[in-house]
Amino acid sequence: MPELPEVQTIVDGIEPYLLNKKIVKCNVYVKKLRWKLQPNLARNIQGFKVLKISRRAKYIIISGKDFYLTIHLGMTGTLRIANKKDSREKHDHFELYLSSNLILRFNDPRKFGMVFYSNDSPLLSNKLLMDLGPEPLESDFNHHYLYAISRNRNVAIKTLLMNAKIVVGIGNIYASEALFLSKIKPQKISKKLSKKNCKDIVSSIKKVLKKAIKKGGSTINDYINVDGKKGYFQYDFKVYGRTHLPCHICQNDISQIKINQRSSFYCKKCQK
Ligand SMILES: [Zn+2]
Structure with missing residues (x-):
């Protein structure tokens, strides 16, 4: 599952391809990802010019004047920039055709992702984004x-x-x-x-x-x-996925335990 660094990498990666480009066409191939998609999603985002790409938590927000397209990659979602000659791949559920002749494609085999459109910033209008804690890299997380x-x-x-x-x-x-x-x-x-x-x-x-x-x-x-x-x-x-491998600091075996149903890795000697 992508975490903050992966999502930030994607935001940084797609930004130059999307910025100041017009969305000339949008194709939606599924009715539902994690939730049902808005029925007029494709029609509503056509014609908008992208002025900003940002990230809040693991949400990617592509926005322009009075237009916000919010994407969450869920468990297995990925975004990629494709050429018109590149054919659609299996699990490509959503496409944005850009005025540069490139396409942004959203692929998600397990369909836990989210794509939604709004006229207001989701930071101010969407419950999912309004109730979030601070960004770990900002100064209010101290x-x-x-x-x-x-x-x-x-x-x-x-x-x-x-x-x-x-x-x-x-x-x-x-x-x-x-x-x-x-x-x-x-x-x-x-x-x-x-x-x-x-x-x-x-x-x-x-x-x-x-x-x-x-x-x-x-x-x-x-x-x-x-x-x-x-x-x-x-x-x-240093520890993630390294069960029974030697700790980089003390050479003791890395232990694996379950905490809140999730596999957790740590060094019994170094971590108290
Ligand atoms: Zn150790």
Whole structure:
């Protein structure tokens, strides 16, 4: 599942192809992704000029004057830029034909993605985006905030970090990696975190995400980037998916446990 760095990479990747281009045609090939698509979606976005591409949490927002097209990649969604001569592939559910003669295609085998149109900014009008926590790379996500919000929370810190109402865009991979970097075990109960712990976690999250964005995002499954190349970005995970492999710091075996139904990886020696 794409996490914040992957989505940011996609936003950065498609931006030059979409900016200041007109949407000349839109094709929708499914009635439903995660939810039913708006019946007049294709007609409503035709003719608009794209003035901005942005990201909020894992939502990609393509916008122009009084027009917002919001896309969420769900579990398996990808976006790619194609030429007119490139034929549609299996699971390509949505296409934007641009005035540059290029096409933006949304592919999603498991159909957990979302595509919706609005005249108002979804940040101000859509419940899904209005109730989100702060962006992890912005200054309002800081140790004062994490310390305050973790008081009275009986959940594991890893679960707290993966809650989009607390902080957005952090999934299993980057929560695991950031906690390893902060030397805090993922099952530690949130309310027991000290101020110093919160400081370490916040700075580790920012560090891990920035590094991944720099590397072009990363994901475990086959991933098609905007240039249409298959494969996945390389990121040297320290704990994620490394069960029984030696810890990079102490050589102890990396352990795997379940926290809130999710596989969690950590070093028993390094993370307390
Ligand atoms: Zn270790």
